[in-house]
Amino acid sequence: MSKKNKPEKHDDFGGFRAGFSVLVGRPNAGKSTLTNALVGKKVAITSAKPQTTRHTIRGIVHRQDAQLILVDTPGLHRPRTLLGKRLNDLVADTLAEVDAIGFCLPANEKIGPGDKFIAAQLAAAGRKPVIAIVTKADTVDRQALTEQLLAVAALGREVLGEEGWKDIVPVSATDGFQVDTVADVLISHMPPSPPLYPDGELTDEPEAVMVAELIREAALEGVRDELPHSLAVVVEEIVPREDRPEDSPLLDVRVNLYVERPSQKAIIIGKGGSRLREVGTNARKGIEALLGTRIYLDLHVKVAKDWQRDPKQLVKLGF
Numbered sequence: 001m002s003k004k005n006k007p008e009k010h011d012d013f014g015g016f017r018a019g020f021s022v023l024v025g026r027p028n029a030g031k032s033t034l035t036n037a038l039v040g041k042k043v044a045i046t047s048a049k050p051q052t053t054r055h056t057i058r059g060i061v062h063r064q065d066a067q068l069i070l071v072d073t074p075g076l077h078r079p080r081t082l083l084g085k086r087l088n089d090l091v092a093d094t095l096a097e098v099d100a101i102g103f104c105l106p107a108n109e110k111i112g113p114g115d116k117f118i119a120a121q122l123a124a125a126g127r128k129p130v131i132a133i134v135t136k137a138d139t140v141d142r143q144a145l146t147e148q149l150l151a152v153a154a155l156g157r158e159v160l161g162e163e164g165w166k167d168i169v170p171v172s173a174t175d176g177f178q179v180d181t182v183a184d185v186l187i188s189h190m191p192p193s194p195p196l197y198p199d200g201e202l203t204d205e206p207e208a209v210m211v212a213e214l215i216r217e218a219a220l221e222g223v224r225d226e227l228p229h230s231l232a233v234v235v236e237e238i239v240p241r242e243d244r245p246e247d248s249p250l251l252d253v254r255v256n257l258y259v260e261r262p263s264q265k266a267i268i269i270g271k272g273g274s275r276l277r278e279v280g281t282n283a284r285k286g287i288e289a290l291l292g293t294r295i296y297l298d299l300h301v302k303v304a305k306d307w308q309r310d311p312k313q314l315v316k317l318g319f
């Protein structure tokens, strides 16, 4: 590179900003739904069950003058299993690598010990800007929202001192209220930088992981108690079916669903296989949209005894 073309030491990249923001919060706070709303496409699965997200997911927001890479994380909580501890460690590692932190607190739940536990960890994480995001604003009336914003501000002063959070933004991911504002605020904390991802790329999730997640999302629908936590999904292979006409390809997608006990296997499969068929039908639509091809989905349910507490099995299942 000739000297002339070398970037200046204080190059501001023509005003372009790019960087990483992590979204943290209790399980079920609405992090993944907000990630999808900001990206404008579903990159993370969501559900009414806590602990839906189990690995960090990057979603990318493209603007004319900025690129915001969102890192959606598993909900933080006091861990009860080895899996829970691994997920918390994952979030802690992520905090160290980002430019700003979005702390999600739902508008419709009182601030509790769980939120204070996270707030204390954020305060300990150093001088990263923390933006409090009050999610699910559509679920409460104006007065309740105002009260929650005040309570969140007070929590910020409690853990960070007089200055508190860098910003507090109420948002509704489901009706779009203030979604752009959340992006604006996070982007304002990104450093000058050239774009970090190719234009138009919305996530760096591998396809096989997205496929497994769509199946887990479908399987979470309608199950109760411990089962959501006990479920893990692994895509074994995605292969093109041979002897198909060129204009009508078909992919064979072979997938294992792992549960922790035989009784759970029976629930997932359902009477005469009815539940598993339903899961397949519901997941297939999303997977075909993702891959842009028709698929044949081959689902198998297996028991991996107490995998959430077993270091060896955790590794096998990708944790």
Ligand SMILES: Nc1nc2c(ncn2[C@@H]2O[C@H](COP(=O)(O)OP(=O)(O)OP(=O)(O)O)[C@@H](O)[C@H]2O)c(=O)[nH]1
Pocket: 025, 026, 027, 028, 029, 030, 031, 032, 033, 034, 045, 046, 047, 048, 049, 050, 051, 052, 053, 054, 073, 074, 075, 076, 135, 136, 137, 138, 139, 171, 172, 173, 174, 175
């Ligand atoms: N009404 C309303 N519901 C929301 C909103 N955002 C999320 N939800 C619901 O809240 C539940 C949890 O949402 P998720 O996005 O999966 O929450 P999460 O924080 O990613 O949860 P974990 O991955 O388990 O930590 C789901 O049932 C969502 O539909 C919102 O803006 N308004």
Ligand SMILES: [Mg+2]
Pocket: 031, 032, 033, 044, 045, 046, 052, 053, 072, 073, 074, 075
């Ligand atoms: Mg999530």
